[in-house]
Amino acid sequence: MSKEKIVESLLGQTTQKKKSRIPARLDFLQSATGLFLAIFMIFHMLFVSTILISKDFMFSVTKAFELSFLFEGGSSIPVFITILVVFIIFIFHAFLALRKFPISYREVLRLKTHSDLMNHGDTKLWIIQVGTGFALFFLGSVHLYIMLTNPGNIGPYASSDRVYSDMMWPLYIMLLAAVEFHGAIGLYRLSVKWGWFEGDDPKKSRKRLKKAKWILSAVMLTLGVATLLAYMKIGAEHQANYGERYIPQIEVQNAN
Numbered sequence: 458m459s460k461e462k463i464v465e466s467l468l469g470q471t472t473q474k475k476k477s478r479i480p481a482r483l484d485f486l487q488s489a490t491g492l493f494l495a496i497f498m499i500f501h502m503l504f505v506s507t508i509l510i511s512k513d514f515m516f517s518v519t520k521a522f523e524l525s526f527l528f529e530g531g532s533s534i535p536v537f538i539t540i541l542v543v544f545i546i547f548i549f550h551a552f553l554a555l556r557k558f559p560i561s562y563r564e565v566l567r568l569k570t571h572s573d574l575m576n577h578g579d580t581k582l583w584i585i586q587v588g589t590g591f592a593l594f595f596l597g598s599v600h601l602y603i604m605l606t607n608p609g610n611i612g613p614y615a616s617s618d619r620v621y622s623d624m625m626w627p628l629y630i631m632l633l634a635a636v637e638f639h640g641a642i643g644l645y646r647l648s649v650k651w652g653w654f655e656g657d658d659p660k661k662s663r664k665r666l667k668k669a670k671w672i673l674s675a676v677m678l679t680l681g682v683a684t685l686l687a688y689m690k691i692g693a694e695h696q697a698n699y700g701e702r703y704i705p706q707i708e709v710q711n712a713n
């Protein structure tokens with residue numbers, strides 16, 4: 458009888474350590490919060506880019522978020538609550554990701570050597586995801602904190618003034634690049650990890666997913682840059698009247 462078996466029979470319980478389920482649960486939560494944030498970012502881009510259609514359209518989208526169809530003139534409270542929820546999920550996602558970060562310079566070097574030696578595409582993608590994720594800690598937090606403390610200051614002129622006169626555009630360029638690469642790689646890795654869209658040939662489906670990832674990044678980056686340029690143009694034209702809020706065309710016409 459082995460030593461372990463004797464101890465087990467004396468104690469009446471197994472000496473084998475039970476495998477903890479916590480890492481698997483944390484992994485699932487990281488995937489779930491990541492998926493939520495990636496989908497949120499697609500809708501965020503659609504809403505923010507309404508400025509490309511017209512100032513009036515962006516204004517009406519903003520007012521819809523302020524629930525102006527329920528309260529006269531709208532309220533910034535629902536916007537504040539939305540930002541707070543997104544911010545909490547953002548922080549939680551980052552906290553969960555901390556477990557995967559290389560913690561010492563030696564670990565970073567080892568990773569680089571491994572990646573160079575193997576020339577493995579997915580390892581490289583993982584390194585880009587860690588790097589962009591690290592940048593998002595700071596860039597994303599700045600943006601979210603500013604939005605959280607100014608929930609009533611969103612609109613064609615308010616946003617453009619912030620982008621141009623308040624000099625947010627350099628931060629937005631970096632944030633845009635980081636978030637679009639991070640999000641698309643994240644969605645790709647999620648699909649591979651959980652076997653979504655996996656056909657009969659895993660190699661082929663991985664190739665297809667990689668292509669979809671590049672297309673998503675390219676579309677979002679193009680739309681993002683065009684949107685940012687639109688806010689900058691309006692902000693530059695509106696600089697002399699900084700702080701003045703947008704009045705929709707229909708109200709201007711009614712007033713005249």
Ligand code: HEM
Nearest residue numbers: 505539540543597604611616619629632633636681684685
């Ligand atoms: C509920 C939360 C959020 C709200 C209400 C919000 C709102 C906005 C608004 C109104 C703009 C236009 C510029 C401005 O007004 O300053 C903007 C731009 C931007 N936001 Fe957010 N945002 C949120 C969360 C996020 C998150 C989590 C990220 C990424 C981590 C993000 C990334 C960006 C980027 C990159 C831009 C520049 C847009 C572009 O280049 O097209 N936002 N956001």
